[in-house]
Amino acid sequence: MLAFSEPSVxxxxxxxxxxxxxxxxxxKQLPIKGKPWSTIGGLDFIHKIDLILPQDLxxxxxxxxxxxxxxxxxxxxxMSLGEILTGDFLKEYIKQGNVMMLSEGTIGVDNVxxxxxxxxxxxxxKETYERAGLVGKPYGVKGKRxxxxxxxxxxDLTSPAMFPGKKGFDRLIYxxxxxxxxxxxxxxxxxxxxxxDPDPMTPQAPTNLKAELIINRDLMVTIPPLKPEIxxxxxxxxxxxxxxxxxxxxxxxLVRLESxxxxxxxxxxxxxxxxxxxxxxxxxxxxxxxxxxxxxxxxGSDWARQTLVDVMLALPSKAWFSLSATTFSTGLVAENTxxxxxxxxxxxxxxxxxxxxxxx
Numbered sequence: 001m002l003a004f005s006e007p008s009v010x011x012x013x014x015x016x017x018x019x020x021x022x023x024x025x026x027x028k029q030l031p032i033k034g035k036p037w038s039t040i041g042g043l044d045f046i047h048k049i050d051l052i053l054p055q056d057l058x059x060x061x062x063x064x065x066x067x068x069x070x071x072x073x074x075x076x077x078x079m080s081l082g083e084i085l086t087g088d089f090l091k092e093y094i095k096q097g098n099v100m101m102l103s104e105g106t107i108g109v110d111n112v113x114x115x116x117x118x119x120x121x122x123x124x125x126k127e128t129y130e131r132a133g134l135v136g137k138p139y140g141v142k143g144k145r146x147x148x149x150x151x152x153x154x155x156d157l158t159s160p161a162m163f164p165g166k167k168g169f170d171r172l173i174y175x176x177x178x179x180x181x182x183x184x185x186x187x188x189x190x191x192x193x194x195x196x197d198p199d200p201m202t203p204q205a206p207t208n209l210k211a212e213l214i215i216n217r218d219l220m221v222t223i224p225p226l227k228p229e230i231x232x233x234x235x236x237x238x239x240x241x242x243x244x245x246x247x248x249x250x251x252x253x254l255v256r257l258e259s260x261x262x263x264x265x266x267x268x269x270x271x272x273x274x275x276x277x278x279x280x281x282x283x284x285x286x287x288x289x290x291x292x293x294x295x296x297x298x299x300g301s302d303w304a305r306q307t308l309v310d311v312m313l314a315l316p317s318k319a320w321f322s323l324s325a326t327t328f329s330t331g332l333v334a335e336n337t338x339x340x341x342x343x344x345x346x347x348x349x350x351x352x353x354x355x356x357x358x359x360x
Contacts, residue, residue: 016355017245019228023349027313030306036341036353037305043339044116045102045187045328046299049307050256053321055218055289064314067293069307072211074298075188077204081113082176085157088200094118094157098192100300102328104185108150113184118158122180124151132175187298211297221262223288224251224278226320226345247278249354252322252340255292299325308341320345 020035031037053061061067084094084101093099097118105112112123122136129136129151136153155172156162162169188206228244254262254275261268261275264287304325315321324340338356 014357015249016357017249018353018355020351020353021349022351025309025312027309030302030309036308036339036351039339039353039355040305040308040325040341041301043301043304043325043327045100045114046301046304046325047296047328048326049295049299049304050324051293051307051311051321052252052255052290052323053293053311053315054319055291057315057319057321058215058217058291058293060314061293061311064310066307066310066314067213067215069303069310071303071306072295072297072299074209074211075201075206076209077186077188077201077206078183079186079204080176080183081180082173083204084115085173085176088196090157092196092200093190096192097158098190100189100191100298102187102298111180115157118156120153120155120157122153122155124153125149126151128179129153132179133171134175189298189300191300191302209297211295211299214292214294214296216258216292216294219255219258219290219292220264220287221255221290222264222277222286223290224248226342227347228344245352245354248342248352249340251278252324252342255290255322256324258292312343317348318346319343 018035018039022036025031032041051061051066083089094115095118099115100117101113101115103113104110107123111125111128114121114123122134123139124132124136126149132153134153136151138149139152155168162172164170164173188201224247226248228241251262260266261273262277304323308323311321311323320343322340322342324338326338338354340354342352344350344352
């Protein structure tokens, strides 16, 4: 694994790239350990997934129902934190540890609450933190003068101590009634296969949503050489390795953004843009049709990981494709906010994966 970042007195985003080889995939057993599975499994609150592949493989994807996979449903609901922590909602959802919830707001500006696997994190300003009377710790980059201190409170709601009548839980409920009592808009995702009956969320009148599916076909682009012509294990070629990883990641990112710079028909004035598709100037790069399938919504990491498995099993082993996932960042340092996976062409099992870590 290599990290691409320049030394600086400021906190900057870091991008890590890893080259590896995967073993045999068992469709009946979802892989968890080892890269790339652990990397994708570490993503929280995914809001967009992009799949890039050659145009001639699109029908294969559509025929296997990959484009309209189940489990992409989520909800939007208006609730206070106190309503989440009481009654059947606490018992059937929170204590089971199988839901993800993200409140509205911008961390560092607003009070924001995130809940995953029974772990509650509250990002609070100093005034709210002191009024709530909860135990937390300051967070954020040290040494930023002129900014208001920010605090984070972390609680394990699946703990046996988190029940009505327990001192710590009653203190939390008191804070919810007297300080953290504002009703907020939440995104809600149930990672379990079944919904409790009766559903504790029904009285809150949630809005049922489904991830938006977008398919962009027939993108005539110039594809750079995706197979590295270097020995990635050789320390003597580290500079070439970094150049290759940076160039390919930049090209994949431009495809995700649907930038006209990667189109074969692009003829922009070099004065306005100096970007050109990476590759040997003496090498003839042929225009090729690709497509991009995107899901926009609110997902768990298991859904993204299963999507990657299904794509690998559906496509020929020597075919290249790229799958990327982007999260709603909570702003914590070293949090994985973006992940891009590339399976190399004509090299079954070999891949590159890029991880972008968050910064304050």
